[in-house]
Amino acid sequence: MTNTKSRILLLGATGKTGQLILEQLIAKQARPVLVGRNPETLKALAERYGNLDIAIADAQDPDSLRAIIRAGDVLVSTVGPFETLGKIPLAVAVEQGAHYLDTSGEPDFTDYVYETYEQQLEGSSQVIITSCGFDFVPGQVVAGELLAQYGEKVDTLNVIYSTADGRFANLTTGTLNTFAKAITEQGTFYNNGEFYKGYFGAKSYPIRGSAVILEKFAKVSLTFCFLLKISKIRF
Numbered sequence: 001m002t003n004t005k006s007r008i009l010l011l012g013a014t015g016k017t018g019q020l021i022l023e024q025l026i027a028k029q030a031r032p033v034l035v036g037r038n039p040e041t042l043k044a045l046a047e048r049y050g051n052l053d054i055a056i057a058d059a060q061d062p063d064s065l066r067a068i069i070r071a072g073d074v075l076v077s078t079v080g081p082f083e084t085l086g087k088i089p090l091a092v093a094v095e096q097g098a099h100y101l102d103t104s105g106e107p108d109f110t111d112y113v114y115e116t117y118e119q120q121l122e123g124s125s126q127v128i129i130t131s132c133g134f135d136f137v138p139g140q141v142v143a144g145e146l147l148a149q150y151g152e153k154v155d156t157l158n159v160i161y162s163t164a165d166g167r168f169a170n171l172t173t174g175t176l177n178t179f180a181k182a183i184t185e186q187g188t189f190y191n192n193g194e195f196y197k198g199y200f201g202a203k204s205y206p207i208r209g210s211a212v213i214l215e216k217f218a219k220v221s222l223t224f225c226f227l228l229k230i231s232k233i234r235f
Contacts, residue, residue: 008025008030008033008074009068009098010025011035011075014042019045021103022049032052034046034055035055035068037056039056042056059077059088059089060085069092069096070097073099074101075093077101082102082109094117094126094128097126100129100130101132105134106131106187139159142159143157
């Protein structure tokens, strides 16, 4: 790193996801730079948390991002849908020598990140972490604990995401837009160590005796079921 004073840049700080992350960073005594398009909204949020620094930038304006991102910084991107809005912030972070983390849960974007940057950054000191959000992290953490406990006794692990009452709860605008795209277009999925194309909800699986409805277009379940072959899970 050439930057001896690395900063955490929270892109999309005034959004719901951004504010949730901000609360956790403050609880850990971190003082991130709040990044967004609206100076007044950013200023009000910064004052609420002890006069944090702010930076004005548009996720779709590379020059505005280049003006604030320095080598050694950590860019935390919460701006979705990531397939539409996430590529430019990632590209600028890589270009500037910054580290990067996002909250995407979009398989298409995950595939894009690996295809575009895995070989390019191999052997470098830059850290790029995609899909570090609810869609993947809790399931992988639980899966890792189960594997550590039961090891070779387990062949297939079902990781299920569901709501207690079968309804969506306080989804962000970005997440709703992502779902709209997912049910009308073919997307990228990851299973058994491989990426493949398909429609969200093309298969259904029985859970606790009840059919999980995952029929393409006609019915969309609020329960997500990922089948992971143990031998091919990578943590």
